[in-house]
Amino acid sequence: xxxxxxxxxxxxxxxxxxxxxxxxxxxxxxxxxxxxxxxxxxxxxxxxxxxxxxxxxxxxxxxxxxxxxxxxxxxxxxxxxxxxxxxxxxxxxxxxxxxxxxxxxxxxxxxxxxxxxxxxxxxxxxxxxxxxxxxxxxxxxxxxxxxxxxxxxxxxxxxxxxxxxxxxxxxxxxxxxxxxxxxxxxxxxxxxxxxxxxxxxxxxxxxxxxxxxxxxxxxxxxxxxxxxxxxxxxxxxxxxxxxxxxxxxxxxxxxxxxxxxxxxxxxxxxxxxxxxxxxxxxxxxxxxxxxxxxxxxxxxxxxxxxxxxxxxxxxxxxxxxxxxxxxxxxxxxxxxxxxxxxxxxxx
Amino acid sequence: xxxxxxxxxxxxxxxxxxxxxxxxxxxxxxxxxxxxxxxxxxxxxxxxxxxxxxxxxxxxxxxxxxxxxxxxxxxxxxxxxxxxxxxxxxxxxxxxxxxxxxxxxxxxxxxxxxxxxxxxxxxxxxxxxxxxxxxxxxxxxxxxxxxxxxxxxxxxxxxxxxxxxxxxxxxxxxxxxxxxxxxxxxxxxxxxxxxxxxxxxxxxxxxxxxxxxxxxxxxxxxxxxxxxxxxxxxxxxxxxxxxxxxxxxxxxxxxxxxxxxxxxxxxxxxxxxxxxxxxxxxxxxxxxxxxxxxxxxxxxxxxxxxxxxxxxxxxxxxxxxxxxxxxxxxxxxxxxxxxxxxxxxxx
Numbered sequence: 001x002x003x004x005x006x007x008x009x010x011x012x013x014x015x016x017x018x019x020x021x022x023x024x025x026x027x028x029x030x031x032x033x034x035x036x037x038x039x040x041x042x043x044x045x046x047x048x049x050x051x052x053x054x055x056x057x058x059x060x061x062x063x064x065x066x067x068x069x070x071x072x073x074x075x076x077x078x079x080x081x082x083x084x085x086x087x088x089x090x091x092x093x094x095x096x097x098x099x100x101x102x103x104x105x106x107x108x109x110x111x112x113x114x115x116x117x118x119x120x121x122x123x124x125x126x127x128x129x130x131x132x133x134x135x136x137x138x139x140x141x142x143x144x145x146x147x148x149x150x151x152x153x154x155x156x157x158x159x160x161x162x163x164x165x166x167x168x169x170x171x172x173x174x175x176x177x178x179x180x181x182x183x184x185x186x187x188x189x190x191x192x193x194x195x196x197x198x199x200x201x202x203x204x205x206x207x208x209x210x211x212x213x214x215x216x217x218x219x220x221x222x223x224x225x226x227x228x229x230x231x232x233x234x235x236x237x238x239x240x241x242x243x244x245x246x247x248x249x250x251x252x253x254x255x256x257x258x259x260x261x262x263x264x265x266x267x268x269x270x271x272x273x274x275x276x277x278x279x280x281x282x283x284x285x286x287x288x289x290x291x292x293x294x295x296x297x298x299x300x301x302x303x304x305x306x307x308x309x310x311x312x313x314x315x316x317x318x319x320x321x322x323x324x325x326x327x328x329x330x331x332x333x334x335x336x337x338x339x340x341x342x343x344x345x346x347x
Numbered sequence: 348x349x350x351x352x353x354x355x356x357x358x359x360x361x362x363x364x365x366x367x368x369x370x371x372x373x374x375x376x377x378x379x380x381x382x383x384x385x386x387x388x389x390x391x392x393x394x395x396x397x398x399x400x401x402x403x404x405x406x407x408x409x410x411x412x413x414x415x416x417x418x419x420x421x422x423x424x425x426x427x428x429x430x431x432x433x434x435x436x437x438x439x440x441x442x443x444x445x446x447x448x449x450x451x452x453x454x455x456x457x458x459x460x461x462x463x464x465x466x467x468x469x470x471x472x473x474x475x476x477x478x479x480x481x482x483x484x485x486x487x488x489x490x491x492x493x494x495x496x497x498x499x500x501x502x503x504x505x506x507x508x509x510x511x512x513x514x515x516x517x518x519x520x521x522x523x524x525x526x527x528x529x530x531x532x533x534x535x536x537x538x539x540x541x542x543x544x545x546x547x548x549x550x551x552x553x554x555x556x557x558x559x560x561x562x563x564x565x566x567x568x569x570x571x572x573x574x575x576x577x578x579x580x581x582x583x584x585x586x587x588x589x590x591x592x593x594x595x596x597x598x599x600x601x602x603x604x605x606x607x608x609x610x611x612x613x614x615x616x617x618x619x620x621x622x623x624x625x626x627x628x629x630x631x632x633x634x635x636x637x638x639x640x641x642x643x644x645x646x647x648x649x650x651x652x653x654x655x656x657x658x659x660x661x662x663x664x665x666x667x668x669x670x671x672x673x674x675x676x677x678x679x680x681x682x683x684x685x686x687x688x689x690x691x692x693x694x
Contacts, residue, residue: 150650154501154593156543156582174521189626196503196584196591196631198644198658203623207604207646229650233593233658235503237543238585244543246501246580248595257554276550279536284543297545299554303497303576311545311580 004032005338007329008067008091010082011074012036012047012056015163016096019322020071021049027326030333037063038074064091068338071325072096084346087123092338094125094325098210101126101218105345108221111327112269113140117224118328118337122345125328128222129214130320131155131234131243136222137293137319138312139249141267142260146306147252148228153215155234156244157200158284161316162187162236170238188236197236209234242284243316251306257298260308264295269319274298282313290315291323351379352685354676355414355438357429358421359383359394359403362510363443366669367418368396374673377680384410385421411438415685418672419443431693434470439685441472441672445557448473448565452692455568458674459616460487464571465675465684469692472675475569476561477667478502478581478590483569484640484666485659486596488614489607493653494599495575500562502581503591504547505631508663509534509583517585535583544583556581589631590663598653604645607655611642616666621645629660637662638670 007024011017017036024034036047036056043058057063059078064070064086072079073096083093083100100106107117108126113136118125128136139148159166165187173183173193183191190197201210208216215232237244255263265272273282274296282294297311314320332338354371358364364383371381383394383403390405404410406425411417411433419426420443430440430447447453454464455473460483465472475483486495506513512534520530520540530538537544548557555563562579584591602610612619620629621643629641644658661667679685 152499152595152648152650154580156503156584175525178522178525190630191632194586194632196586198591198593198628199623199626206649207623207644231595231648231650231656233501233644233656235591235593237503239541239543244545244582246545246582246593248499248578276546276554276556279546281545283537285538285541297554297580301499301578302553303499303578309578309580 005030005069006033006035006067007031008035008037008064008070010037010059010070010072010078013038013042013045014073015160015167015317016073016321018047019317020073020325021047023318023322023326025049029326029329035067061085064089067091069094069329069332071329073321073325083124087340087346088343090340090343092123092332092340094127094328096127096321096325098129098214100124101128102221108218109328110136110222110324111331112137114222114224115331118331118335121337122342123340124346127321127325127328128218129211130161130316131157131211131245132215132218132222133320133324134243134293134312134314135215135245135247136219137269138264138295138310139219140223141263141270142249142251142255143223143225143228145263146255148249149252150250151228151230152248153230153232154246155232156237156239157234158239158241158243158316159192159236160241161243161320167240170240192236192238194238198233200234200236239284241288241315241317242313243320244282244284245312247310247312248301249308249310250304251308254306255308257300257308260298269293270295272296282311284313287313287315289318291319293319352377352415353380353382353413354378355382355384355411355417357384357406357417357419357425360385360389360392361420362507362514362664363420363668365394366664367420367672368394370665370669370673372396376673376676382414408432411436414438416441416676416679418676420668420672430471434687434693435690437687437690439470439679439687441474441675443474443668443672445476445561447471448475449568455565456675457483457569457671458678459484461569461571462678465678465682468684469689470687471693474668474672474675475565476558477508477663478504478558478592479562479565479569480667480671481590481640481659481661482562482592482594483566484616485611485642485657486566487570488610488617489596489598489602490570490572490575492610493602495596496599497597498575498577499595500577500579501593502579503584503586504581505586505588505590505663506539506583507588508590514587517587539583539585541585545580547581547583586631588635588662588664589660590667591629591631592659594657594659595648596655596657597651598655601653602655604647604655607645616640617642619643629658631660634660635662636665638666640666
């Protein structure tokens with residue numbers, strides 16, 4: 001089957017879509033055919049892939065006939081509408097939007113953490129939020145060893161998390177300010193250049209943002225344990241690539257920083273960078289373009305027992321989105337799960 | 348006395364020193380004479396003040412003869428050496444460096460919080476660290492109302508906290524990157540442009556930075572209560588002016604977000620900006636140039652009882668340094684404390 005696998009990338013001209021194509025190529029994903037799909041305005045454009053690039057096709061309901069696997073990254077409303085249509089045509093969907101993440105029918109998967117949740121999928125597998133992915137990759141080994149009871153997290157999120165338009169806005173605003181012009185915010189509610197915005201996604205009734213509640217709810221679903229409590233403050237910072245997170249992690253028992261380092265250094269998908277005297281700790285500038293989740297600044301929180309502080313950084317476009325989706329696709333393939341048993345499950 | 352008061356500003360050419368002069372002028376501080384002092388390399392330079400500006404004089408041990416009050420902001424080693432010399436000549440020192448902060452002989456003062464600690468000073472009053480000042484201005488009213496038991500804080504600190512050289516480094520690095528050059532870090536251990544550095548000041552034996560431990564230790568001294576436990580992660584971000592802080596505050600009893608807002612809205616030096624649906628929350632871009640500490644995003648932490656999350660922003664060069672020092676000077680003057688009882692207290 002693998003030699004003839006056809007894979008579609010929906011949202012192929014976006015920041016994550018382009019990275020998906022790049023990663024499929026880098027990892028020599030065994031697809032016989034790769035089809036980039038996007039809105040009609042991008043149809044006919046070329047996207048980089050292989051020797052000659054690929055021509056983008058218009059996304060339509062019938063785009064998925066003969067497609068085995070589709071990676072979606074074109075926003076929630078596109079996923080809501082087109083993912084069920086893809087499944088109806090026998091195509092398995094890995095969806096990067098938030099549309100299906102909390103749907104009981106859809107596994108929410110970070111392969112290092114809950115690959116087993118893929119078994120029994122019904123056609124749509126959800127890719128978690130970027131800031132959640134990098135956090136759970138680090139929490140899972142600690143949870144397995146000792147039980148994570150409560151996490152206080154504050155994020156430092158890059159503009160690439162908003163896609164190409166976020167990157168362009170930071171770039172343009174910095175240039176304007178260096179030319180003595182006051183920038184007009186368009187993508188973000190306020191100026192992002194040389195600023196910090198404690199506002200990502202929309203505000204909910206409890207005065208948390210949707211981004212913050214994603215970290216709370218998605219973590220429970222991925223870890224499969226409602227006893228893992230997360231309270232988050234999510235903040236956009238003027239960084240192009242790489243989300244950083246300051247974590248305060250309470251555990252059910254004691255793990256020393258040295259034990260945590262040892263444990264995390266053998267955990268899948270994690271790279272421990274934690275030698276402060278040598279000025280070694282995770283940095284967005286060094287995580288950009290890398291696959292692993294970086295963790296460092298691991299130290300005891302002396303204000304209460306069994307608690308650690310740590311600093312976690314990852315490339316939000318790669319592990320936070322495109323790479324995780326491709327890794328899910330690889331697991332589906334390896335486990336013989338690129339098949340839809342019930343094409344009507346989401347109609 | 349006030350008409351004839353002579354005040355010196357030590358480190359007058361630095362970012363904080365210039366702001367001190369500006370604030371003395373803005374607030375019409377009742378000094379008959381203002382003397383800007385700096386190292387020999389800056390002697391003879393002009394700094395803005397009043398109509399004509401002032402000529403900078405070289406800082407020497409005998410610079411303080413006839414000076415009633417000196418505001419120091421020229422680094423720890425200058426303060427260590429010259430503050431005792433100033434006191435020996437009968438000059439009261441307000442010191443912005445970390446040199447004297449934890450010395451039992453020196454009050455560590457944020458006027459809104461512990462003005463009473465000025466009484467009985469012995470000649471040197473310490474100005475707290477910038478990130479501590481803005482935090483305690485918000486914590487103090489909550490502590491008074493209900494008792495703050497534990498704080499988890501993550502900071503987003505501007506480069507102006509490092510002085511002019513920090514501002515120049517961010518500016519230069521951004522320009523270099525926009526001209527396709529890879530910047531060479533000089534002031535900071537790694538590139539600060541479009542990056543986040545979880546490293547401020549030096550690392551200590553417990554793997555916290557000195558900046559982080561300042562927030563822990565200075566808070567206890569200012570609040571006068573060793574039961575207030577603070578664990579901090581301090582991070583430099585590519586922002587020119589304005590430190591931001593994500594606070595998770597555990598209290599001895601329940602205060603609702605609405606009660607906290609009401610309480611803080613009448614607290615001295617605090618401005619509550621907390622209307623998310625109108626996109627109103629504290630921002631470094633809006634706190635820059637302002638005197639108050641801004642607080643918003645106040646919400647219940649649903650992961651444990653009696654705990655609030657909040658977002659606190661202030662102009663680190665003003666309230667975090669220069670303004671707080673001038674406010675201390677104003678209190679000393681109002682309370683008749685511009686006098687040195689024992690000129691040998693620090694010799």
